Structure formats: structure tokens, C-alpha cells
Amino acid sequence: MLVLSRQRDESIMIGDTIVVTIVDIRGDKVRLGINAPSEIPVHRQEVYEAIQRENMRAARLEPGDTEAIGRFGNRSGRPDDSGKR
Amino acid sequence: MRINTSRFGRIDIDAGDVIRFPSGLPGLEDCREWALLADSSNEALGWLQCTTRPEVAVAVVSPRRFVPDYQVRIPRSELTPLALSDIRQAQVVVVVGKTATGLTLNLKAPIVINLEARTGRQVVASGDLPMQYELSHGRPSLRKSA
Numbered sequence: 215m216l217v218l219s220r221q222r223d224e225s226i227m228i229g230d231t232i233v234v235t236i237v238d239i240r241g242d243k244v245r246l247g248i249n250a251p252s253e254i255p256v257h258r259q260e261v262y263e264a265i266q267r268e269n270m271r272a273a274r275l276e277p278g279d280t281e282a283i284g285r286f287g288n289r290s291g292r293p294d295d296s297g298k299r
Numbered sequence: 300m301r302i303n304t305s306r307f308g309r310i311d312i313d314a315g316d317v318i319r320f321p322s323g324l325p326g327l328e329d330c331r332e333w334a335l336l337a338d339s340s341n342e343a344l345g346w347l348q349c350t351t352r353p354e355v356a357v358a359v360v361s362p363r364r365f366v367p368d369y370q371v372r373i374p375r376s377e378l379t380p381l382a383l384s385d386i387r388q389a390q391v392v393v394v395v396g397k398t399a400t401g402l403t404l405n406l407k408a409p410i411v412i413n414l415e416a417r418t419g420r421q422v423v424a425s426g427d428l429p430m431q432y433e434l435s436h437g438r439p440s441l442r443k444s445a
Binding site for chain 2: 257261267282286
């Protein structure tokens with residue numbers, strides 16, 4: 215891991231398109247500003263990892279696992295593509 | 300295109316029906332092309348099938364059908380990559396999961412699809428939302444009354 219020290223209002227460049235700026239430092243909390251191209255998602259690491267784990271779990275489901283879904287919910291709102299099969 | 304999916308057997312999809320996810324999905328980053336299929340026995344359910352990996356698919360539903368007061372707040376920066384200026388132009392679905400107690404919905408990370416542009420992305424919604432919202436027979440509300 216590259217470790218750098220920065221003060222408030224200083225920045226770090228990652229590649230040639232990503233800029234991370236120290237916006238504020240208060241106690242043990244640092245506020246970071248991130249400038250990145252919109253196609254690069256930026257997330258708190260623990261949130262991203264939780265979503266990864268949840269997706270990988272969900273990707274193991276088979277149609278038999280989801281049969282019970284018919285017992286919940288109301289009558290409207292097809293999730294599929296405008297009636298196509 | 301023809302795909303020999305593990306769950307649905309052989310299916311045929313028009314190239315124009317493919318939805319492109321430029322960042323894939325977290326945990327499935329290499330799956331960039333998906334097709335949205337209807338479940339054959341349950342009209343509330345859809346399946347996002349990866350067109351490049353036949354064994355990869357996730358079940359999805361329209362969230363408001365199951366959580367009527369679900370309102371997704373998504374930062375504009377999450378919508379721009381989809382060429383969307385307004386969340387109302389998008390179709391929002393949530394991924395169905397399963398725990399020991401039953402089926403769950405990932406309300407924290409909905410999937411937003413621009414049907415016209417055929418692009419999609421899983422986004423992180425603002426607010427304290429569950430990643431495993433449990434579907435139950437009780438009144439489905441995100442807010443508990445005092």
C-alpha cells in the first residue's frame with residue numbers, strides 16, 4: 215500500500231483521471247472529496263464488499279428457491295421488459 | 300444470440316435486447332452483458348441472465364410491489380453513467396436473496412436500468428436501507444410505527 219501524508223485541501227492523483235482531496239479533518243474523521251470519471255464507481259469499501267457478498271449469494275438461487283415469492287406483494291409491477299418473454 | 304443457460308435451458312435473445320452493464324455487478328464484475336427474462340411461473344419475478352456466463356443469473360423484482368413505501372434516493376453521480384437525468388426514466392429492480400429464514404430483497408443496492416439506452420448499473424442508495432430486507436406476511440413497511 216502506498217502511504218502518503220496530506221493536510222487539509224491537499225490532493226492525491228490516481229492515474230490521470232482520479233483526484234482525491236482532503237476536504238476536512240475533524241478528530242479521527244477525515245472527509246474526502248473524490249473526483250473520478252462517472253463510469254468508475256466509488257464506494258466505501260465495506261459497503262462495496264457487502265454488496266459483492268450479497269450478489270454472490272443471490273447468484274446461487276435457482277427458480278425453485280424463489281417459488282415462495284408469489285405469496286408476497288401486491289398485484290402490479292412486472293419487473294420484466296415491457297411484456298416480452 | 301443463443302445461450303445454453305443452466306437454469307432455463309437454451310434461450311434465444313435478440314442482440315438489441317441485451318442490457319449493457321459497463322461495470323458489471325459487484326462480485327460479478329466480468330458480467331457486462333445481461334438479458335432480463337420473465338420467470339415462467341411467477342409474474343412478479345424476473346431473472347437477469349448474464350449472456351456471457353450461462354450459469355450466472357440473479358432473480359429480481361420491482362421493489363414497490365413488495366415494499367410500497369420504498370423510495371430510492373440515488374446521487375446524481377450514480378445516474379450520469381446511465382445517461383439518465385431523472386430516476387423516473389429508469390426501471391429499478393432489486394435483487395432477491397435467501398437466508399435461513401426466507402427470501403430477502405437488497406433494498407440498499409438496487410439495479411437501475413435505462414431501458415431505452417439498454418444500459419444498467421447497480422447503485423448504492425442513500426439512507427439506512429437493508430441489504431437483506433426480509434419478505435414476510437406482515438405489513439411490508441420500512442418504517443415501524445412508535
